[in-house]
Amino acid sequence: MNLALQTERLILTPCTDKTLLIYATKGYELGPHIEMYLEEVKKDASALGWGVWLVIDKQTNNIIGDIGFKGKPDKDNSLEVGYGITSAEQNKGYATEALNCLIEWAFNADSVHKIIAECLEDNIPSIKVLKKLNMVKMKKDNQMLYWQLNKSAGKSLAL
Numbered sequence: 001m002n003l004a005l006q007t008e009r010l011i012l013t014p015c016t017d018k019t020l021l022i023y024a025t026k027g028y029e030l031g032p033h034i035e036m037y038l039e040e041v042k043k044d045a046s047a048l049g050w051g052v053w054l055v056i057d058k059q060t061n062n063i064i065g066d067i068g069f070k071g072k073p074d075k076d077n078s079l080e081v082g083y084g085i086t087s088a089e090q091n092k093g094y095a096t097e098a099l100n101c102l103i104e105w106a107f108n109a110d111s112v113h114k115i116i117a118e119c120l121e122d123n124i125p126s127i128k129v130l131k132k133l134n135m136v137k138m139k140k141d142n143q144m145l146y147w148q149l150n151k152s153a154g155k156s157l158a159l
Contacts (some may be wrong), residue, residue: 003049005105007097009059014040015052017064018081022054027086037068048074054099055085060113067098069106077113078108083129095129103133107151117147 005012010035015021015034037051050072055065063137065085073079080104106112117135119126121143130137 004134005053005057005101007101009057010098010101011058012053012067012098013056014048015054015068016048019054023054024060024062026062027088028065031066031084032119034066042101048090049129050079053102055083055094057089057094057109064158067095067102073109075109077111078116079112079114080116082117090125095125096132100131100133103149113151115149118144119147121145 003014015037017038020030021036034052042048048071052066052068054063055067056062059065065083067083068081068116070080071084081099083095083099085143087096103115106115115135116138117126117130119130121127121140127145130147133149135149138146138148140146
């Protein structure tokens with residue numbers, strides 16, 4: 001099954017052992033969440049797409065970050081999203097472009113009605129990304145900000 005998505009500058013593809021072999025990882029560090037997700041997909045193939053996606057620069061075929069969901073939609077038809085772009089590629093709009101594409105993909109699934117995110121209150125780059133995508137800040141707890149985007153609120157930002 002090929003779930004690869006494309007934007008103007010990026011390819012988004014679910015992280016698998018195979019995709020990690022296809023794309024260059026120079027400058028991209030595999031975090032512990034990658035190994036956990038690969039193990040989960042081996043146990044449950046239906047988890048593919050509901051976890052880590054690799055963010056690939058179309059021009060270089062280099063992995064410049066990852067994005068994804070923290071599991072399948074829950075009983076409230078909600079997903080939590082997370083993302084990270086390598087420091088060398090930050091401030092170029094890649095996180096916004098990738099997240100917009102993945103939100104659109106998720107909202108095309110009947111089982112997703114709400115996407116949530118969280119970030120530290122001093123993480124200005126992430127706050128900018130979430131605001132650009134019309135996510136609404138729902139609450140603050142300690143140093144964490146909690147965000148939400150409802151499917152009924154319309155599509156995310158058209159880039």
